[in-house]
Each structure stands twice: as structure tokens, then as C-alpha cells.
Ligand SMILES: *[C@@H]1O[C@H](CO)[C@@H](O)[C@H](O)[C@H]1NC(C)=O
């Protein structure tokens with residue numbers, strides 16, 4: 001301030017006609033202009049009050065209980081209202097990029113389920129900079145966090161998941177892909193109002209598992225709404241990337257069966273029986289097909305379907321875990337039994353750590369979550385009731401891929417090749433069904449002188465595998481996961497030689 005006042009005095013001097021120090025005065029005038037300019041700029045970035053910035057500052061998380069003292073993490077969390085009328089609000093956790101956040105893109109991450117939390121999975125177990133430690137008492141810094149290259153936004157979606165809630169309970173009976181996309185879109189628009197410095201930023205949308213449905217449908221909605229130039233809510237969307245994504249029921253089911261057989265999980269007899277009993281072209285499976293498919297899932301009961309070569313998590317059968325297992329089994333009998341196992345990489349061990357941590361009152365306070373105790377129960381990694389009530393009305397998102405490929409967006413699909421739930425075989429069928437011309441043949445990519453996976457580039461999209469990773473690639477293969485993200489976001493070429 002003192003320098004500005006001094007400069008202002010110089011300016012007055014300059015206006016006096018017979019000044020003996022003309023050169024110095026002109027120099028001072030330039031200085032004043034520079035000062036004015038920079039103070040206007042900083043006003044724009046950090047106003048004292050008002051607008052999105054003060055709300056944004058209110059969402060800043062200074063420090064979470066049990067967080068490591070270093071490195072520093074710039075983070076925000078809070079609620080964004082998506083429907084005033086019904087009182088629906090979605091919860092987010094946002095991390096600025098570790099360096100030069102003003103030059104890095106914005107990356108939204110979504111987990112699937114339906115019903116699983118992007119905070120419990122994506123942020124706190126997979127790719128966030130702060131992951132819940134093994135006993136659930138605190139947090140650990142993740143050196144392969146994806147906010148090394150992007151400003152990273154985790155959204156708990158839809159309402160009823162994690163800390164996200166609705167004041168109109170009938171909303172929870174209406175959840176389907178369309179509903180989820182609308183709310184996520186309104187979230188984005190309103191979040192960008194709160195964080196206006198990201199309004200023009202390049203945006204990418206990412207997710208895994210059932211988010212294979214959420215992501216392309218949200219991208220489609222943004223793309224369509226962007227056409228309305230008058231609405232003044234243009235979003236600078238550049239592309240999307242999905243991992244082990246549910247994409248097309250027919251191909252994904254066929255892939256699941258062939259994967260179980262080709263990885264020695266089921267007998268020839270079961271495989272032959274399914275080939276006879278099931279026609280995956282129709283979504284209404286016959287009883288015979290359901291029964292045959294159940295015999296596959298039974299073979300997966302004692303191994304981890306989401307990572308078939310990993311040791312299975314065998315938690316002490318606490319009542320909570322037992323209840324979830326019970327819910328799985330009870331639902332076997334129900335109509336939608338084939339969908340019930342769609343849980344996004346459900347792992348009783350990780351889930352219990354996250355549930356321990358995020359239910360602590362001091363964590364919730366520091367996190368701006370559940371302020372007036374609006375949650376009907378405890379925070380959960382996955383909500384069984386959302387999964388049960390979800391209306392699976394979309395069978396394939398491949399037509400959306402075709403449309404968005406034509407629109408010129410950057411589109412990537414990656415697959416951990418040890419996942420038995422949404423296996424790489426089904427994803428290959430899906431990508432092949434798009435009928436795109438090949439640009440670069442299927443070939444290995446390398447990291448640390450090992451084959452990290454394979455990739456194939458089409459005109460319009462890229463498919464990448466991660467060797468030995470399961471359903472949750474960033475958890476199973478963190479370094480490979482980050483290399484993949486670098487390639488996607490920065491256009492870095494994969495190493496194709498050892
Ligand atoms: C939901 O209701 C609570 C209690 O009346 C209120 O504080 C909150 O603001 C409402 N949420 C929304 C998103 O309107």
C-alpha cells in the first residue's frame with residue numbers, strides 16, 4: 001500500500017507543468033499503471049468478499065484429522081445444490097493441482113455402483129492425494145495422485161450416495177441414468193459458479209465401472225447444452241476416459257462368461273450350458289440363463305472377482321460386513337440378480353477403513369459434511385438401497401460413443417486385465433463394435449522396462465490395458481495409472497520399447 005501511495009504522489013507531480021525530472025516522472029507513471037493493473041488482477045483472483053470466491057474460501061479445508069503435515073495439500077469440500085425445489089445437494093472434494101494449478105486442466109472423477117462413493121473409492125482409496133490409511137485412523141499422501149497433472153474433482157453422485165442427500169425422499173425412487181446425468185450437469189454448472197477461475201478451463205470427465213454409463217451420458221448432456229450459446233453456461237469440455245466401464249450389456253455379459261472360462265474359473269460344462277441358455281441380445285434373461293450365470297458367480301465367491309489373482313480380503317465378519325454379504329445373497333433371488341454384483345470393486349476391507357474415517361465427527365466437521373445431521377444414517381462407501389432401487393433403463397452407451405467420436409472429443413477406454421466383473425474381453429467387443437479404422441496397431445506399452453499393458457489407437461478413440469490390474473486400476477497399479485493419465489491429459493506418447 002505504501003508504494004502505491006508514493007506512486008500516486010509521483011503521478012500528481014507529473015501533472016505539474018515545469019517539473020525538472022521529466023524522465024523519472026514518466027517512469028513513475030508507467031510504474032503506477034503497472035501497480036494499478038496488478039492490483040486489479042489480484043482483485044479478480046482474491047476479492048475480499050462477494051461472488052463465488054468467498055463461498056469458495058468457505059469450502060477450503062485447512063487440515064483434515066490425521067492428515068500428514070507435509071506436503072501441503074490445497075483442498076476444498078462442500079455441498080452444491082442441484083435442485084432448489086426438492087432440496088437436493090451433491091457433495092464434492094476438490095484438490096488443486098500440486099503445481100501450477102492455473103495452467104492445468106480440470107478433471108472430474110466418478111465411481112459407479114450404482115450407489116458407490118467417489119470419495120470413498122476414487123479419492124480415499126485410489127487416485128486422490130490423501131488416502132485413508134490402513135486402519136482408518138488417518139490419511140496418507142499418495143505420490144501417484146492424479147492431481148499431479150490436473151485439478152481433481154470428486155463428486156458423490158447421485159443423491160443418496162455418501163454425503164449427498166435430498167430433502168425429498170421420493171427422489172430416491174426415481175434414479176436412472178438420465179436423472180444422474182441431469183444432476184451431475186447442474187452440479188458442474190453451479191460448481192463452476194463457485195470456482196469461476198475454472199470456467200474457461202479445459203475439462204475432462206473420468207470414471208470407472210458403472211461410471212462407464214454415467215460418464216458418456218454426462219459428456220453428451222454437456223455437449224448438447226453447449227450448443228445453446230445464449231444460455232451462457234458453456235463448459236469447455238475436451239474429452240473423457242473410462243476404466244473397466246460398463247458399456248453395453250450384451251458385449252459385457254458375453255465378455256464376463258468368456259473371461260471366466262478362459263481364466264479357468266469355470267468348467268467347460270458351465271460354459272457350454274451358458275452358451276445354450278443365454279441370448280445376451282435380450283435384456284430379459286430366461287430362468288435357465290439366470291441359473292447358469294449364478295453358477296459363474298458362485299465360482300467367484302471365494303476369490304476376488306474384481307482382481308482375480310489377488311488375495312481375497314477376508315475381514316473379520318463384523319455385523320456390518322455380514323449384513324452386506326447377506327444383502328448380496330438375498331438379492332440373488334430377485335429379478336435384478338444379474339445386476340446386483342455390479343458394485344464398483346466392492347472390497348470389505350477398504351470399505352471398512354473409509355467408513356471408520358469418514359464417520360468421525362471431527363472429520364465431518366473439518367470436511368463441511370453432514371452439517372445439520374441431514375444424513376439419514378451413517379456415511380457408507382456403497383449404498384445398497386440405491387443399488388436396489390436404481391432403474392437400469394439404458395442397455396448400451398455405444399450409440400453415444402459414436403456420436404461423441406464424430407464430435408471430435410478425446411475418448412479413451414482403459415481396462416485392468418485381471419478384472420472378472422467388467423473384463424477386458426467385453427470391452428474389446430464394445431470397442432470393436434464401433435467399427436473405427438485403426439491408426440496404430442495393438443502393441444505393448446512399457447514402464448520401468450516392463451510391459452505395463454497394451455494399447456490400440458483408432459481414428460476417434462484409444463483403448464489401453466493395464467497388465468495385472470483389476471477393476472480398480474489406480475489402486476492396483478498406481479504408477480501405471482498415473483502414466484496412463486499423463487498420456488491421456490498431456491498427449492504424452494507411451495514408451496513402446498523396453
Ligand atoms: C434440506 O433441508 C435442511 C433442513 O431444512 C436445510 O437446512 C437444507 O438447506 C436443505 N437442503 C437443500 C439443498 O435445500
Ligand SMILES: *[C@@H]1O[C@H](CO)[C@@H](O)[C@H](O)[C@H]1NC(C)=O
Pocket residue numbers: 282284285286
Ligand atoms: C424377451 O424379449 C424378447 C424380445 O422383446 C421376446 O421375444 C422374448 O420372448 C422375451 N423372453 C422372455 C423370457 O421373456
Ligand SMILES: *[C@@H]1O[C@H](CO)[C@@H](O)[C@H](O)[C@H]1NC(C)=O
Pocket residue numbers: 174176178391392393
Ligand atoms: C425407468 O426409466 C425409464 C426410462 O427413463 C422409464 O421409462 C421407466 O418408467 C422407469 N421405470 C421405473 C420403474 O421407474
